[in-house]
Amino acid sequence: MDRNEFLEKVLAYGKKEGFAECEVFYRGGKSFEVLVLEGEVANYENSRQEGLSFRGNLNGRTGYAYTEQLTEAAIPYLVETAKENAALLSPEDMEELYEGEESYPHLEGINEELEQLQVEEKIAAAMRMEQAALAGAEEVASLDYCALGTGLAELAIKNTKGLDVSFAKNFATAYVSAIAKKGEETKTGSYFWKDQDWKGFDPEATGREAAVRAASHLGASSVPSGKYDVVLDGRAMVALLGAFAGIFFGENVQKGFSLLKEKTGEKIASEKVTLRDDALLQGGYASIPFDSEGVSGKNKAVIEKGVLKTLLYNRKTAKIDGVKSTGNGFKAGLTGSVKTGCTNFYLAKGEISREDLFRRMGNGLFITSLMGLHAGTNAVSGDFSLSAEGFWVEDGKIGKPVEQITIAGNFYHLLEMVEELADDLYFGSGGIGSPSILIRGLDIAGT
Amino acid sequence: MLKKAAVENILTAALESGADFAEIYAEETKRSNIAMVNGRVETALGGMDYGAGVRLFFGNQAIYGFTNDLSEENLIRIARDGAAALKGDRIYNIKGWKEMVARCINPIRILPDSVAKTAKAEQLRLASQAAKNFDALITQTRAGYLEVMKHVLVANSEGIWGEEDRTRSRFTVEAVASSATEKQSGHLGPGGSEGYELFDRINVEDTAREAARIAVTMLGAKPCPAGKMPVVIDNGFGGVIFHEACGHGLEATAVARNASVFAGKLGQQIASPLVTAIDDGTIQNGWGSAEMDDEGTPTARNVLIKDGVLQSYLVDRMNGRRMGAAITGSARRQDYRFAPTSRMTNTFIDNGKSTPAEIIANTEFGLYAKQMGGGSVDPATGSFNFAVLEGYMIRNGKIAEPVRGATLIGKGAEVLRDIDMVGNNLKRAQGMCGSKSGSIPTDVGQPMIRVSSMTVGGRG
Structure with a gap:
C-alpha cells in the first residue's frame, strides 16, 4: 500500500471510531554508517525505518498512540490505544488540530550530490580520516571512534482539517575520537562534522583536529579552587545552552519549571547577549519549514541585547499566553506528544576574534569541554556544577592544559555575567550554537 | 513473530555472502506511560515498537541492518544488502536449533x-x-x-533460538x-x-x-564547600559511582579497543582489597535482569572484582572474538535499532563488614552523599563526574548540616583504590544507562562506602 493511502486509511478509521478530528504524523528514513578500525571496516550499518503517530480528539480530549508496524492489522490497536489514553486527560488540555497555512517557507532538503555518493567513497573517506588522526599527533596511537554516516529523514503530517505537509532532508556526519597517551596519562579528543555539503568535508582535517585536541590536553593538571575569569568556548557553551534551553519554553514557565515568569520585555541578560531561534537558517542542522503541528518555521530573537523578547511556544501554550505559536511545537520522536523544542538555537556572535577575547581576559581559564551535563545541572533552579577541561590563559595566550576541575554557577546569573562574545560561532549536532564567551569570576573547584 | 522456516531462509541468504556468523533479532514491544504534573495527567502515551535487525560477522568485521518490515522477503533483502559490503572465502551452514531453557528469572504475577x-x-x-x-x-x-x-526473538547460525x-x-x-x-x-x-x-x-x-x-x-541547605575531602557515599543509587567510574571501563566495547584504563589488568589488584563487585543479570525480577542477553546467551552472575583483584570483563560476542575472551551473557541493546554490545545488567559493590554508623563515626570531617544523581564518564581516561542530590557535611564523626550543589569528580581507578571502608547495607536502585547500544535498564548498587579523598565541586 502506498504511504498516502495508508495514512488516509488511519484517518478514516479514527473518524469511524468516534474521533471528531484526527491527525497522523509519519516519520521515515534511511541511515548508513561505517566505522573503521585499523584500516578495516569494523562495523557497517545500513537501515530503513518508518513509523507513525496518531493524535485525535474524542469527547473533547486528546489521545495519542504510535506504531512502527505499518500494516492494516495494526490500525485498530493504534486507534484503540489513543482512545484509552484520551480518557485519562482533561478537556482543558485538548490540543486543537491545525488546518495549516496557505504556503510554507522553502528549504532545500535534499542535496542530490550527497544522495548519489557511493558506499566506496564513504568508506574511503572514513579510512582517510583514521589515517590523518593517527598521523595527526605523535602521542596518538589509537582511536576511540572513527565513523562516517549519511542519512535521510522524511516527515509527513496529514489531518482531517486539511493539513497536508511533508519534507525530506539528507545529511552526512563524521565523528573522530582520538586517544593520546604519554606514560600513564591518557587523554581523548574528538571532532564532529555534520553537513549536507559533501564537497565541504575535509576528512584529513577532521581526523587531524581530533588528534591535535587529544594531544593538547596531555600533561594537564588541576588548579587551586577559587574564582576565575573564564572563556567558555563554543562547544562548552553549546552543552550548557542545551541543558538550559527549556527555561525559555512557554510550557515550563507556565508550569513553574522556569524562573522567567512575567519576564518577557525585561532585561534578563547582559546587553551583549542576543539569543536566536531560527528554523530557517541557511544550512542549519535543525532547519525545518514547519513544526510537528504544521505551523511554519520562523526566525526570532528570544533575547535581544539582553532583553527577553519572547518565549518559545507551541499552539497550546501560545493560546494560554494569548500569543501566536512561534513554530516550536515539536514531538520527541514518534512516541511523544507535541511539546516544545528548539530549532537552530544560538547566541549571536560578537565582533572580536577569540584571540582578542583571550587578550581581553588577560589571565584566566579557557574551558573547552564540560562533562556530566545530565546530572550536574538543575533545570529548575539554573544551578550547575560540572566537570571541566581546558587550558590556562596567561597574558592573553593559551598556556598549559587543565583537568580535574569543576565549574559551578547559575545559568540565569551567567547570562547577566557575559562580558564579551567572540566571532567564532560554533554549532553542535542538534542545531544549538554559541561563540566563545568571556565570564568574570566563576567558581572553580580544583585542588 | 517469525517462523523457523523464514528465519532459516533469512540466515541462509545472509551466509551466502561468506559471512561466518549470522543473527536475527526481532521484537514487538508495547509500551504505555502516564505522566502527572501537579496532580493532573499531563501525558498518556503508548504504542508499539516493531522491528528486526540482521547482523553478520566476517571475522572481526560486523555488519548490521534494521527495518520495520518483518516480511521474509524484506529481511532477506536487508541481509543481502548488508553482505554486499564484504566477502567471505567460504560458505558456512546453520547449525541445528538449540532452544533456550527458561529459568523463570522474572516471574510476572499481574500483566x-x-x-x-x-x-x-x-x-x-x-x-x-x-x-x-x-x-x-x-x-x-x-x-x-x-x-x-x-x-524478543534471537536466532543465529550457531543454532541459538531464544524467545x-x-x-x-x-x-x-x-x-x-x-x-x-x-x-x-x-x-x-x-x-x-x-x-x-x-x-x-x-x-x-x-x-x-x-x-x-x-x-x-x-531547599534549606547551604552551598557545598569545594575541595578535596573524605566522602561517604550511601547505599542504593550511590552505586552509580561504581557504574560510571568502573563498570563502563570493564565493558568489552571499551576494553577490546584498548580504550579503558582497566584493559590488560586481569588478575591485578585494581581496587582496595575491601572491594568485591558483581554484575548479575539473574537477580529475580531485577530491573536489569533477563533470561538471556540480546545475543541469546543465558544471563549470568559475573564477579568482576574479588577482594580488589580484577576477575572478569563484560564480554559480548564480537568483542569476545577481538579479545579472545569468553562471552559473559552481557550483550544488550535498547531495541532492534542497535547492534548489541557489552553492557551492565545489575551491577553492585558487594557487602563489606562495617556498619553505616561505624563509617560515619570514623569520619572526622567530610561529605556525606546520601542520595546521588546521575553522572558520566570518559571510559578511556576513567574521568567521571556526578551530582549529589542530597548531601550533608560530616563533622567530628557526626552528620551535620545539609549542603547542596555538590558534585564528585575523579578518576575511576583512583577512587577504587581509595575506598577505605565498605558497609554491610547493600541496596540496589534503578537507572537508565545510555551508551553505544542505546538506553537500557540497569541496576546500580552498593552498601555505604567511604572514599578517603575525593574532589568535591561546589559553590560554598
Whole structure:
C-alpha cells in the first residue's frame, strides 16, 4: 500500500471510531554508517525505518498512540490505544488540530550530490580520516571512534482539517575520537562534522583536529579552587545552552519549571547577549519549514541585547499566553506528544576574534569541554556544577592544559555575567550554537 | 513473530555472502506511560515498537541492518544488502536449533496491560497528593508510570533460538520545594522486571513523601564547600559511582579497543582489597535482569572484582572474538535499532563488614552523599563526574548540616583504590544507562562506602 493511502486509511478509521478530528504524523528514513578500525571496516550499518503517530480528539480530549508496524492489522490497536489514553486527560488540555497555512517557507532538503555518493567513497573517506588522526599527533596511537554516516529523514503530517505537509532532508556526519597517551596519562579528543555539503568535508582535517585536541590536553593538571575569569568556548557553551534551553519554553514557565515568569520585555541578560531561534537558517542542522503541528518555521530573537523578547511556544501554550505559536511545537520522536523544542538555537556572535577575547581576559581559564551535563545541572533552579577541561590563559595566550576541575554557577546569573562574545560561532549536532564567551569570576573547584 | 522456516531462509541468504556468523533479532514491544504534573495527567502515551535487525560477522568485521518490515522477503533483502559490503572465502551452514531453557528469572504475577489505565493514574494521584501535603514548601509535583511488554526473538547460525517475554514496570516521583529565590527537587524511581505487582511491593505515598523530604531538606541547605575531602557515599543509587567510574571501563566495547584504563589488568589488584563487585543479570525480577542477553546467551552472575583483584570483563560476542575472551551473557541493546554490545545488567559493590554508623563515626570531617544523581564518564581516561542530590557535611564523626550543589569528580581507578571502608547495607536502585547500544535498564548498587579523598565541586 502506498504511504498516502495508508495514512488516509488511519484517518478514516479514527473518524469511524468516534474521533471528531484526527491527525497522523509519519516519520521515515534511511541511515548508513561505517566505522573503521585499523584500516578495516569494523562495523557497517545500513537501515530503513518508518513509523507513525496518531493524535485525535474524542469527547473533547486528546489521545495519542504510535506504531512502527505499518500494516492494516495494526490500525485498530493504534486507534484503540489513543482512545484509552484520551480518557485519562482533561478537556482543558485538548490540543486543537491545525488546518495549516496557505504556503510554507522553502528549504532545500535534499542535496542530490550527497544522495548519489557511493558506499566506496564513504568508506574511503572514513579510512582517510583514521589515517590523518593517527598521523595527526605523535602521542596518538589509537582511536576511540572513527565513523562516517549519511542519512535521510522524511516527515509527513496529514489531518482531517486539511493539513497536508511533508519534507525530506539528507545529511552526512563524521565523528573522530582520538586517544593520546604519554606514560600513564591518557587523554581523548574528538571532532564532529555534520553537513549536507559533501564537497565541504575535509576528512584529513577532521581526523587531524581530533588528534591535535587529544594531544593538547596531555600533561594537564588541576588548579587551586577559587574564582576565575573564564572563556567558555563554543562547544562548552553549546552543552550548557542545551541543558538550559527549556527555561525559555512557554510550557515550563507556565508550569513553574522556569524562573522567567512575567519576564518577557525585561532585561534578563547582559546587553551583549542576543539569543536566536531560527528554523530557517541557511544550512542549519535543525532547519525545518514547519513544526510537528504544521505551523511554519520562523526566525526570532528570544533575547535581544539582553532583553527577553519572547518565549518559545507551541499552539497550546501560545493560546494560554494569548500569543501566536512561534513554530516550536515539536514531538520527541514518534512516541511523544507535541511539546516544545528548539530549532537552530544560538547566541549571536560578537565582533572580536577569540584571540582578542583571550587578550581581553588577560589571565584566566579557557574551558573547552564540560562533562556530566545530565546530572550536574538543575533545570529548575539554573544551578550547575560540572566537570571541566581546558587550558590556562596567561597574558592573553593559551598556556598549559587543565583537568580535574569543576565549574559551578547559575545559568540565569551567567547570562547577566557575559562580558564579551567572540566571532567564532560554533554549532553542535542538534542545531544549538554559541561563540566563545568571556565570564568574570566563576567558581572553580580544583585542588 | 517469525517462523523457523523464514528465519532459516533469512540466515541462509545472509551466509551466502561468506559471512561466518549470522543473527536475527526481532521484537514487538508495547509500551504505555502516564505522566502527572501537579496532580493532573499531563501525558498518556503508548504504542508499539516493531522491528528486526540482521547482523553478520566476517571475522572481526560486523555488519548490521534494521527495518520495520518483518516480511521474509524484506529481511532477506536487508541481509543481502548488508553482505554486499564484504566477502567471505567460504560458505558456512546453520547449525541445528538449540532452544533456550527458561529459568523463570522474572516471574510476572499481574500483566500490566490487564490493569485499567485509570487505576494506574490513581496511583499517581495518590503519590502527587502525598508529596504536595508533605510540606507547604512543596510547590510542584511530577509522578510517572511506565510499563514495557517486550517480546524478543534471537536466532543465529550457531543454532541459538531464544524467545523471551520481558515485562518491566516503574513508578517515578519528583517533588519541587520553593522559596522566594530558590527551587530544589528530590526524586525517586523504583521499578523492576515485574508486572503491576510492583504496586504491592512499594508504597507510592511513602516514596513520594521521601522525594518531598529531600527537596525540602535541600531547599534549606547551604552551598557545598569545594575541595578535596573524605566522602561517604550511601547505599542504593550511590552505586552509580561504581557504574560510571568502573563498570563502563570493564565493558568489552571499551576494553577490546584498548580504550579503558582497566584493559590488560586481569588478575591485578585494581581496587582496595575491601572491594568485591558483581554484575548479575539473574537477580529475580531485577530491573536489569533477563533470561538471556540480546545475543541469546543465558544471563549470568559475573564477579568482576574479588577482594580488589580484577576477575572478569563484560564480554559480548564480537568483542569476545577481538579479545579472545569468553562471552559473559552481557550483550544488550535498547531495541532492534542497535547492534548489541557489552553492557551492565545489575551491577553492585558487594557487602563489606562495617556498619553505616561505624563509617560515619570514623569520619572526622567530610561529605556525606546520601542520595546521588546521575553522572558520566570518559571510559578511556576513567574521568567521571556526578551530582549529589542530597548531601550533608560530616563533622567530628557526626552528620551535620545539609549542603547542596555538590558534585564528585575523579578518576575511576583512583577512587577504587581509595575506598577505605565498605558497609554491610547493600541496596540496589534503578537507572537508565545510555551508551553505544542505546538506553537500557540497569541496576546500580552498593552498601555505604567511604572514599578517603575525593574532589568535591561546589559553590560554598
